[in-house]
Amino acid sequence: MIDDQKIAYLDNAATMPMPDEVLEVIDMYYHAHKVNVHRGMYRLAHQVTEQYEAVRQATADFINAQDSSEIIFTSGTTDALNLVAFGYAEKQLQPDDEIIISVLEHHSNFIPWQRVAHKTGAKLKIVGLDDQQNLDMQQFSELLTEKTKLVAITLVSNVLGSIVDAKQIIEQTHHMGGVVVLDAAQAVGHLPLDVQKLDADFLAFSGHKMYGPTGVGVLYGKRNLLEQVAPLRFGGEMADEVDAQTATFQPLPLRLEAGTPNIAGVLGLGAAIQYLQKIGFTTIHQHEQQLLNQLYQGLRQIPAIKVYGPRSAAERQGVLSFNYGTIHAHDVATIIDTENVAVRAGHMCAEPLMQALGVSSVVRASVSYMNTTRDVEQLLAAMNQVGQILL
Numbered sequence: 001m002i003d004d005q006k007i008a009y010l011d012n013a014a015t016m017p018m019p020d021e022v023l024e025v026i027d028m029y030y031h032a033h034k035v036n037v038h039r040g041m042y043r044l045a046h047q048v049t050e051q052y053e054a055v056r057q058a059t060a061d062f063i064n065a066q067d068s069s070e071i072i073f074t075s076g077t078t079d080a081l082n083l084v085a086f087g088y089a090e091k092q093l094q095p096d097d098e099i100i101i102s103v104l105e106h107h108s109n110f111i112p113w114q115r116v117a118h119k120t121g122a123k124l125k126i127v128g129l130d131d132q133q134n135l136d137m138q139q140f141s142e143l144l145t146e147k148t149k150l151v152a153i154t155l156v157s158n159v160l161g162s163i164v165d166a167k168q169i170i171e172q173t174h175h176m177g178g179v180v181v182l183d184a185a186q187a188v189g190h191l192p193l194d195v196q197k198l199d200a201d202f203l204a205f206s207g208h209k210m211y212g213p214t215g216v217g218v219l220y221g222k223r224n225l226l227e228q229v230a231p232l233r234f235g236g237e238m239a240d241e242v243d244a245q246t247a248t249f250q251p252l253p254l255r256l257e258a259g260t261p262n263i264a265g266v267l268g269l270g271a272a273i274q275y276l277q278k279i280g281f282t283t284i285h286q287h288e289q290q291l292l293n294q295l296y297q298g299l300r301q302i303p304a305i306k307v308y309g310p311r312s313a314a315e316r317q318g319v320l321s322f323n324y325g326t327i328h329a330h331d332v333a334t335i336i337d338t339e340n341v342a343v344r345a346g347h348m349c350a351e352p353l354m355q356a357l358g359v360s361s362v363v364r365a366s367v368s369y370m371n372t373t374r375d376v377e378q379l380l381a382a383m384n385q386v387g388q389i390l391l
Contacts, residue, residue, distance in 0.1 A: 008341045008375035013158050013319050013366035015208045016189055018268070022212060025271040029264045037263055038237055038254070052263060055270030056253070062273050063203065064194040065220055069252045072219040072226070073266055077185040078108040080204035080219035081152075083256065084181050085112035087229040088202075089150055095121030098147040102127040102135055103356045104157045104164070107349040109183040113152055122149070129356055133309050134162050141172065148178045155187035159348045159364065160309030161292075161316030163191075170199050179225065185209050189368065190288060190318045192281045195220055207265060211368075212272030216265030219256075226252055233258040284369045288318055291367045291376055295320055298380040302387065308357055321348075321362040324383070327390050329361040335389055339382035341375075 009017065029048070037049040053068070060068040074080040093099070099122050101113050117124040125143045130136040135153075144151075151173045156163055170180045181202040184193060189210035195203055202225065207216040221229065231238060231249065238258040240248040249255045276284070292313040299305045304325035310316045324332050333345035344364040347354045354360060365379060 005340050008371075008378040010365040010367060010371065010375060010379060011342050011344050012189075012368040012371070013186060013209075013364065014344055015214065016211050016368050017370055018213065018272075019211055019275050019370075021275055022268050022271040026213060026264045026268045029267050034264075036260055048263065051270075052261075052266055055266050055273075058270050058273050059218055062193070062277070063220060064196050066196065067223065070220055070223055070226060072221070072253050072256045073261055074204075074217045074219050075215055075262065076206040076208070076217035077183060077204045078217075080217050081109055081181065081183065082112050083219055083229065083232060084202050084204070084221070085116050087232050087256075088225065089113075089116050090119055091230055092228070093120040093122040093149055096147065097122040097149045098125055098145060099123070100125045100127060100140070100143055100148055100151045100153075102140075102153055102164075103129060103352050104135060104154050104160070104162070105152070105350065105352070106154065106158050106183065106185070107351070108185075109152050109154060109181075110350075110352065113150075123147075126352070132311070133160060133357075134315075135164050137165065137168065140169065144172055144176055144178075146176050148173065148176055150179050150181065152181040152183070154183040154185075156184075156190070156317045156319075157309070157350075157353075158186045158319065159321050159350050159353055159362065161186075161319030161321075161366075162309050163187075163315070163317050166200070167198055170201075174199065186318065189276070190281075190284065201225055207269040207272060210269075210272050211275050213262075213265045213268040216262045216269050218269075223252065226256070229256060231256055231258065235259050279369060287369055288367050288371075289313060291371055291373065292316060292318070292320060294373060294376045295365060295367075295379065298376065299383070302383060304387070305383070308362060318368070319364060319366045321364045323359060323362055324386055324390075327386065329363045331390065332363050332383075332386050335386045336379065336382035339378065339385055341379045341382045343379070 035045045037052045056071050057068045059071045099113050127140045128136050173180050179201045184203050184205040188205040203220040208214040235258040240250050296313040307322045329345035346361050
């Protein structure tokens, strides 16, 4: 709500709303159970620690990890990807090794690999788009060599909504002896994830992209790879024994979780997982695809609008980006905000992709299960206002 008027909120790719059952869990922690975990010897501390660790197990089950020790709680996808980049890859890569990323990547899965390449002397290769504005799988195959030690790729583009064939990428990369890091931030609230079926090496996502709170996320890693990740933060809880000159560290997962964690956030994440499981991804997918198709067909009726990414709504997930003629995306977003429609406008933290598309910015509408057909109708009506005002 803003000024007592309901907003058609279509910026779910930036962050999703929280349902009441998630808010209630967080509220209960702060009102009645605000104690630390893994430390206190009293009953309430034991109880909250058990709840906290139950979320770790629930998260492992949610993505079908083999063991809860493969789940590292982080502050979000960015934190998780940086942990892999600088706690693992920087220690593993040598000059002339190769890293492959794509032009689809959010800056969080782009800049860390630029820095790692700069620090290690590894070569950074970037996969572009095919003529359908999907990831160019032919180019990926051509770039992949025995020198490729790491591939970092998104599961779903935060700009185009296009779904990447991660299974094929992982199979090809493993055949060459490389490791794959998956950015699942834009997938986790829309699609079921099965890390064992994918044979994923590392996978990262954020709670706030799946109806949970901000400030909490997850890094999944195969245990043998997580054992090779060096801690980037040091302090309480992750230490085992400390003397004047040396320190030893706890086993996984605590070794990579220094300091007091975001306890309320983790508990909220657990509630968000329950919310998604209660609805079911089949129901979520059907509802969101209906909304995307409605939006896609409605925008196609406005001749000046250009939609980016897959031509069919069925080929995209959760996101639709467009421009209205030569009108700047910021102007479009500002006008439709006056009609109580919230969308994102700009480069979406994906400037290399903007360059590949030949634009400086786009307007992005992104849906969730909480949206309705009325929200889409409100956006389409607002777009007609843009044309009347600026054209």
